Amino acid sequence: MEKPLTQHIVPGRPPLSLKEYEQVGGYQSVRKVLKEMTPAEVQTLVKDSNLRGRGGAGFNTGLKWSFVPMGDDVPRPKYLVANADEMEPGTFKDRLLLEGNPHQLIEGMIVASYAIQADISYVFLRFAYKLAAQEITKAINEAYEAGYLGKNILGSGYSLEMHLHTGVGRYMCGEETALxxxxxxxxxxxxxxxxxPQVSGLYGKPTIVNNVETLCCLPHIVNNGAEWFKGLSRNxxxxxxxxxxxxxxxxxxxxCWELPMGVTVRELLEEYAGGMKNGYKFRGALPGxxxxxxxxxxxxxxxMDYNSVAAVGSRMGxxxxxxxDDQTCPVGFxxxxxxxxxxxxxxxCTPCREGLPWVEKVLGSIDNGTGKQTDLNILDFHTKYLGPGNTFCALAPGAMEPLQSALKYFREDFERHIHEQRCPWRS
Amino acid sequence: MLTQEEIHQIEHEISLVPSKKAACIEALKVVQQHRGWVSDEDLKDTAVLLDMSPDELDSVATFYNLIFRRQVGRNVILLCDSISCWVMGYEGLREHLMQKLSIKYGETTPDGRFTLLPNVCLGTCDCAPALMVGNDLYQNVTPEQLDDILSKYN
Known part of the structure; x- marks a missing residue:
């Protein structure tokens, strides 16, 4: 089973230095795109590979790039931003790539930047990833020294700056325009x-924001082709x-494991995560x-792929x-x-600012045994009222996804709290 | 009064971006790095360097939960209270910390040694529950381990 993204990551061992990374084929994709491909060809290759955004939205990456104005007569500088603000609760995948192989990210960022002819690139890293910040800083310096970043990269005439920006908190920063x-x-x-943002992004200039895992796929697509990439996923x-x-x-x-796209939920749970702990039963899971x-x-x-999870009413995220599990209260969850x-x-925006605390308080009263039957109507109402199209961004609609599905699958547990005026899991 | 070194570092950050204002988060980070937090006076001095009004700069400073606008202890404990850590029992850590340090969330021990803050997901959910003390990450933490962890910090 091929694991291109994590093949050089050994937990507990420091990441490959630039020299070591070059010895295993690192930065070959940069040489290839700069010497043999036009930006348009890189865009087409990535579009054809059907790489979809790994931050959760699943939009075709090559297609996203294609909206950036190209040519000599366009606003400059253009920007490429790596979204390394991994703050979705329950998510710890980009940390592995950032700490384990920062040169792979930088290589992917150079390929993406070349494809849209960006002049300046940023890694937007969340504050908590202290080790990643050290490793990325080191790797960016090495890449500058080796001539993969800076002016006239490898004599190609293409120039790119790269900077690390570390955040100071707030989940909102993961939303690309808020970022x-x-x-x-x-x-x-x-x-x-x-x-x-492709047209008017950072400082009003054309900008692409891509997730870390998305960017890390790019060197491998350039080296091995679109058909190879498609062949990696499950039949x-x-x-x-x-x-x-x-x-x-x-x-x-x-x-966290790198696996072919399209493994099943069961395989993940039973084969890779080793099944439920002794004495616990599976009740449900948020997939992404x-x-x-x-x-x-x-x-x-x-x-576990974008379309299959969407077909049963959720998102792979x-x-x-x-x-x-069965010993954890779904209402408390x-x-x-x-x-x-x-x-x-x-x-x-008002619906999100006012609606979400209301939802939290209603759930709190149900959880502590003071809920009323009509509270369920209030929750049902909010899942619609804070749904897609009623708020300024995707935060509140995202918040309603676990709530609406919990009300559907675990409704009897909500009702039990209300009838018994207590949390059955606590007493 | 900002020190020469702080002013120098802020001016360097300003030189990297298209407008002075765009460096404001970096400037707040500089001040906090030197002083542990950003006081009203420091905020006013910083705003002058950025051609911003103090209120304008404060509107940015107060948006970000890791810019501290109140004095914090020498070591800030960030306890993850998000979903995977909740499932894995972070509440036991919270009770132990509050009892041991005799403080609640947002408070600092009288000796100025620790400040305790809840924090959103630290991105290490396979090793829950987790917390950070300063720049150090601790994973799979049990209440029994907390005393040892705290003893490392002065």
Whole structure:
């Protein structure tokens, strides 16, 4: 089984230095695109590979790039930003790539930057990833010294700057337009779209924001081709490549693994995560972070790819699964999530700012035994009212995904709290 | 009063971006790195360097939870309270820390040694529950280990 993204990552060992990385074929894709390919050819290759954004939205990466204005007569500088602000609760996949092989990310960023002819690139890294910050700083310096960054890279005439920006908190910074505001030294409120960042992004200039895992796929696509990349995924999976999947919760071996796109939920849980801990039963899981709908027992054979998970009413999101077991209260579980979303709302639009704390409080009263039957109507109402199209960005609609699915699959547990006026899991 | 070194570092950050304002988060980080937090006076002095009003700079400073606008202890404990750590029992760590240090969230021990803050997911969910003390990450933490961890910090 091929694991291109993690083949050189050994947990507990420092990442490859630039020299060691070159010895295993590192930076070959930079040489190839600069010497043999036009930016348009790189865009077409990536579009054909069907690489989809690994941050959770799953948009075709090559297609995303194609909206950047190209040619001599366009606004400059153009920017490429690596979104390394991994803050979706339950998500810990990009940390592995950032700490384990920073040169792979830099190589992918150079390929992406060349494809859109960016002049300046940033790694936007969350504050908590201290080790990653050290490793990336070191790797960027090595890449400058070796001539992979800076002016006239490898004599090609193409120039690219790269900087590391470390954040100072707030989940909102992961939303790409809010991230751009944070980079500009503003409050991380989202921006209205259109205009899209591809046309008017950082400082009003054309900008692409790509997730770390997405960027790390690029060197391998350039080296091995679009058909090879498509062939990495499980038979008949419509999505290409490998994926970093994770599992956390009461399982025997929580962890993160690079696997062919399209493995099933059951394989992840039983084969890789080692099944549920002794004495615990599986009740459900959020397949890809806090802002995805629950999957339950009937979905265990669903393939973990964008289309298959969407077909059963959820989203693959980041691909890092959070397991709910039978000894954990589903109401408390959802309340923890809603506390997070209410706290992290940027406050810019009213439904999100006012609605999420209301939801959190209602869940709190159900959880502590003072809930009323009509509270369920209030929750149902909010899942619609805070749904897609009613808020300025995707934060509140994302928050409603685990709530609406919990109300669907675990409704009797909510009702039990209300009838018994207590949390059955606590007493 | 900002020191010459702080002013120098802030001016360097300004030189890297298209407008002075764009360096404001970096400038706040500089001040906090030297002083542990950003006082009202420091905020006003920093705003002058950035051609911003103090209120404008404060609107940015107060948005970001890791820019401290109140004095914190020498060591800030960030306890993850997000979903995987909740499932794995972070609440036991919270109770132990609050009891041991006799402080609540947002408070600092009287000797100025520790400040305790809840924090969103630290991105190490396969090793939950987790916390950070200063720049150090601790994984798979049990209440029994907390005393040892705390003893490493002065």
């Amino acid at each position: 751009l505001n944070a980079l500009e030294g503003k409050r991380a409120n989202p921006r209205a779209k259109p205009p899209f 008949k999976s419509e999505d290409a490549g490998t994926k970093l999947y994770g599992v956390s919760g009461k399982v025997n071996k929580p962890g 972070g806090a802002s995805t709908d629950f999957l339950v027992e009937e979905h265990l054979d669903v393939k 980041t691909g890092t699964m959070i397991v709910l 959802v309340q923890n999530l809603q506390h997070f979303f209410a706290q992290e709302s940027c406050g810019f």
